[in-house]
Amino acid sequence: MKVVYSDGGRSKYFKGSAGDCVCRAICNATGKDYKEVYEDLDKFIKYHMEHSKRRKHKFKESSSVRNGVPKPLSRKYIEERLKWKWHPLMTIGSGCKVHLNENELPKGILIIKASKHLTCVKDGVLYDTYDCTREGTRCVYGYWSKD
Numbered sequence: 001m002k003v004v005y006s007d008g009g010r011s012k013y014f015k016g017s018a019g020d021c022v023c024r025a026i027c028n029a030t031g032k033d034y035k036e037v038y039e040d041l042d043k044f045i046k047y048h049m050e051h052s053k054r055r056k057h058k059f060k061e062s063s064s065v066r067n068g069v070p071k072p073l074s075r076k077y078i079e080e081r082l083k084w085k086w087h088p089l090m091t092i093g094s095g096c097k098v099h100l101n102e103n104e105l106p107k108g109i110l111i112i113k114a115s116k117h118l119t120c121v122k123d124g125v126l127y128d129t130y131d132c133t134r135e136g137t138r139c140v141y142g143y144w145s146k147d
Contacts, residue, residue, distance in 0.1 A: 009034030
């Protein structure tokens with residue numbers, strides 16, 4: 001799979017690296033400005049962490065755009081704010097059926113959910129800060145697409 005280095009526009013605003021794969025994947029997939037997404041996602045996380053009845057069970061206090069967005073909130077943000085549709089590719093006990101490999105993914109712009117990571121694939125090309133494919137063997141749990 002071809003890999004295009006892209007930090008989603010982070011370097012325009014911040015120096016160094018971060019655990020901001022959710023923000024990067026969204027920016028790479030939508031073309032939105034990094035700071036705009038970062039700030040909106042930050043407000044979204046803070047609101048839901050404050051108003052969640054089970055926040056201590058669900059979310060780490062250190063959860064943030066920069067340090068890692070909790071899975072339920074990244075999913076909620078992509079589906080509610082972006083209006084993208086989730087396509088599950090794996091269920092509990094089913095084993096891995098689709099890998100982060102251009103021959104196994106549909107064409108189009110996708111936000112991919114892999115283990116502890118979100119990334120963007122556009123027509124079989126990976127856009128990220130590193131090659132996260134594990135040589136085409138990394139399992140894809142599912143993806144979002146704009147339908």
